[in-house]
Amino acid sequence: xxxxxxxxxxxxxxxxxxxxxxxxxxxxxxxxxxxxxxxxxxxxxxxxxxxxxxxxxxxxxxxxxxxxxxxxxxxxxxxxxxxxxxxxxxxxxxxxxxxxxxxxxxxxxxxxxxxxxxxxxxxxxxxxxxxxxxxxxxxxxxxxxxxxxxxxxxxxxxxxxxxxxxxxxxxxxxxxxxxxxxxxxxxxxxxxxxxxxxxxxxxxxxxxxxxxx
Numbered sequence: 001x002x003x004x005x006x007x008x009x010x011x012x013x014x015x016x017x018x019x020x021x022x023x024x025x026x027x028x029x030x031x032x033x034x035x036x037x038x039x040x041x042x043x044x045x046x047x048x049x050x051x052x053x054x055x056x057x058x059x060x061x062x063x064x065x066x067x068x069x070x071x072x073x074x075x076x077x078x079x080x081x082x083x084x085x086x087x088x089x090x091x092x093x094x095x096x097x098x099x100x101x102x103x104x105x106x107x108x109x110x111x112x113x114x115x116x117x118x119x120x121x122x123x124x125x126x127x128x129x130x131x132x133x134x135x136x137x138x139x140x141x142x143x144x145x146x147x148x149x150x151x152x153x154x155x156x157x158x159x160x161x162x163x164x165x166x167x168x169x170x171x172x173x174x175x176x177x178x179x180x181x182x183x184x185x186x187x188x189x190x191x192x193x194x195x196x197x198x199x200x201x202x203x204x205x206x207x208x209x210x211x212x213x
Contacts, residue, residue, distance in 0.1 A: 001025050001044065007055075012036040014064065021047045021075075029056045039063035039085070042109075045072045046200060050080035057081060057162065065091050066158065069109040074200040078144055079162045082205075089158030090194065090204050097156050098204060103134045103173055115156075115206035116143050116178070116193040123211030127185025131193070131206075132177045135170035139198040142167050143178055146205070151190040157205025159192055170197075185211045 001023030009032040010018035018036035019028065020043075027048045033039040039060045040049055049067060050058050058080045060066040066082045066089040069075050082089035092098055093109040100114040118131040133141055143166050146159025166180035185191065190208040 003027070004029065006030050008032075010034065010036070010039075017041040018063070028058060031058045033058060033060045034062045037064045038068040039065070040067045042067070042069045042075050043071045044075070046074040047072070047076070049075070049077045052079045052165070060089070061085065065095075067091070068095075069093065071109050073109075073111055075110055075202065076196055076200040077194070077202040078142075078196060081160055081162065082146075082158045083148060083160040085158060088154060088156065088204065089152065090202065092204055097154050100134070104136050110201040110203070111197070111199070113195055113197055113201045113203040115203040116195050117206060118191070118193070118209040119177075121185065121191045121209045121211045123185045123187035123189075123213050125184045126181050127211065128179065128181050129185065129191065129193070130177065130179045132175045133168055133170060133195055134175055135197070136172050137170070138172065139170050140167050141170055141198070142196045143180065143193050144196065145180065145182060145191065145193050147186050147189040147191055147211070148208075149189060151192075151208035152205075156207050157192050159194075159205060161186075161189075163191075187211050187213050
């Protein structure tokens with residue numbers, strides 16, 4: 001645990017996991033993680049996969065599942081380029097899209113944190129994105145936005161291009177809206193987002209919406 005893995009390339013036969021984080025507090029930064037069953041497989045707590053600083057983003061591609069959080073909490077997954085994985089780009093146990101629940105009272109891998117839901121996407125430079133999150137505790141969540149030329153077959157994610165982020169205050173029992181102005185939202189691309197809560201739990205990718213001029 002508490003290790004930093006930086007600037008490495010991982011690739012396997014597709015039947016094993018490229019990178020397993022079974023302990024706590026590890027940082028995976030600036031890596032290329034490809035061609036495995038699970039690109040990153042997490043059972044620990046408080047791990048960091050990617051980040052918004054220079055050289056921190058990982059490219060996670062051509063795996064069966066990009067990042068699979070099987071168990072553990074506080075695992076932060078931010079600002080990576082996640083694309084061309086057969087199944088979900090980010091998956092919280094159990095396998096497959098975990099539907100949002102009303103005001104997010106459930107528990108599990110990364111707290112099964114609800115993903116953001118969009119109400120509009122306006123492309124351009126700058127562009128705008130609006131939507132909402134719900135939660136069960138008072139906190140501030142970070143919403144990270146991504147663009148891809150096409151949506152995952154599931155309709156959720158992935159996230160090839162990191163567009164930026166905004167924050168939203170969460171009040172239990174309410175629908176908490178965000179309205180973000182970003183430097184660029186490409187027209188015709190599929191836009192998606194993740195949420196990361198104050199405990200460092202990152203959600204799955206939300207449903208895609210096309211950027212409209």
